Amino acid sequence: YASKRSNSGYVVYDTALEAHAKQNLSLMAELRHAVEHQELKLFYQPKVDLRSNTIAEVEALIRWQHPKRGIIPPDQFIPFAESTGFIATITEWVINEALRQRHQWEQMRLSLSISINISARDLLNPRLPQIFEQAMQRYQASADWITLEITESAIMTDPQSALEVLNHLHQSGFRMSIDDFGTGYSSLAYLKKLPVSELKIDKSFITDMENNHDDEVIVRSTIDLGHNMGLHVIAEGVENQATWDALRDMGCDSIQGYFVSRPLAADVLETWLQSSHWKFKAQHHD
Numbered sequence: 645y646a647s648k649r650s651n652s653g654y655v656v657y658d659t660a661l662e663a664h665a666k667q668n669l670s671l672m673a674e675l676r677h678a679v680e681h682q683e684l685k686l687f688y689q690p691k692v693d694l695r696s697n698t699i700a701e702v703e704a705l706i707r708w709q710h711p712k713r714g715i716i717p718p719d720q721f722i723p724f725a726e727s728t729g730f731i732a733t734i735t736e737w738v739i740n741e742a743l744r745q746r747h748q749w750e751q752m753r754l755s756l757s758i759s760i761n762i763s764a765r766d767l768l769n770p771r772l773p774q775i776f777e778q779a780m781q782r783y784q785a786s787a788d789w790i791t792l793e794i795t796e797s798a799i800m801t802d803p804q805s806a807l808e809v810l811n812h813l814h815q816s817g818f819r820m821s822i823d824d825f826g827t828g829y830s831s832l833a834y835l836k837k838l839p840v841s842e843l844k845i846d847k848s849f850i851t852d853m854e855n856n857h858d859d860e861v862i863v864r865s866t867i868d869l870g871h872n873m874g875l876h877v878i879a880e881g882v883e884n885q886a887t888w889d890a891l892r893d894m895g896c897d898s899i900q901g902y903f904v905s906r907p908l909a910a911d912v913l914e915t916w917l918q919s920s921h922w923k924f925k926a927q928h929h930d
């Protein structure tokens with residue numbers, strides 16, 4: 645029977661699986677190597693407050709500077725890291741690096757809050773509070789300088805335990821934002837219970853809202869919903885002036901997107917913030 649099976653498709657499938665497993669093993673080894681050899685890097689994307697036209701916060705977004713393959717975006721290794729549990733190591737690195745950078749900016753008299761993306765799996769890591777505490781002590785940061793971005797789908801994977809962890813983080817003083825809002829099927833009953841302070845409308849509704857009436861209606865309703873619940877509302881994926889104007893007219897609190905700036909390396913961000921270039925875009929509205 646076994647030999648019969650070995651002539652069937654199973655073997656092909658097994659071989660493919662094996663190759664896949666080997667690939668994953670080497671990806672895992674490479675990721676470990678990346679953490680140990682400083683190949684991971686954080687870029688920072690500014691968020692503009694639409695009322696004051698100022699930038700008081702940036703989002704940390706990870707990149708992998710691979711010595712042979714160049715810059716690898718997070719979508720190509722974060723899901724893998726999440727599925728293997730290696731995300732815990734990456735998140736610990738991200739937290740430390742983001743707080744180190746914020747501390748360095750503070751020493752340069754550049755006062756910026758920072759937002760950090762947290763995975764569903766991180767929420768189940770019992771060491772997460774301790775990792776934050778140690779990093780905050782090391783870099784003299786307090787929780788009110790830190791926003792945690794957690795995707796709506798991460799919360800909805802296991803709403804009951806997410807709620808517990810979120811309550812805990814909230815008590816520690818972190819601001820919490822629901823990332824990619826509108827894509828994760830939250831029930832409003834849960835939304836009401838979550839100790840979050842911000843909704844971040846997913847870019848899939850924003851990018852084309854100027855041409856797509858449905859998107860525009862969704863965005864407008866989400867802003868109203870957020871405000872009625874006492875939440876701050878931010879839009880990601882703003883790519884042009886018209887979208888910026890429309891969001892401001894709808895009462896959206898903040899925006900983020902390529903029109904303002906792509907995610908930048910820390911030193912590039914510093915120069916960019918000093919240049920008046922982005923302020924011209926903002927002042928266009930005054």
Ligand code: C2E
Binds near residue numbers: 705717719793900
């Ligand atoms: P996200 O947190 O929702 O981040 C928004 C993504 O949209 C970022 O992609 C950003 O570069 C991109 N983006 C920003 N403005 C625009 C725009 O105007 N137009 C378009 N088309 N895209 C825009 P990125 O950096 O490739 O990150 C992708 C995702 O990877 C993030 O989505 C987040 O879920 C995850 N990620 C990034 N860094 C980390 C991290 O440090 N830890 C974890 N756990 N996840 C991360």
Ligand code: MG
Binds near residue numbers: 703793823
């Ligand atoms: Mg985010």
Ligand code: MG
Binds near residue numbers: 823824844846847880
């Ligand atoms: Mg998002």
Ligand code: MG
Binds near residue numbers: 824
């Ligand atoms: Mg996303």
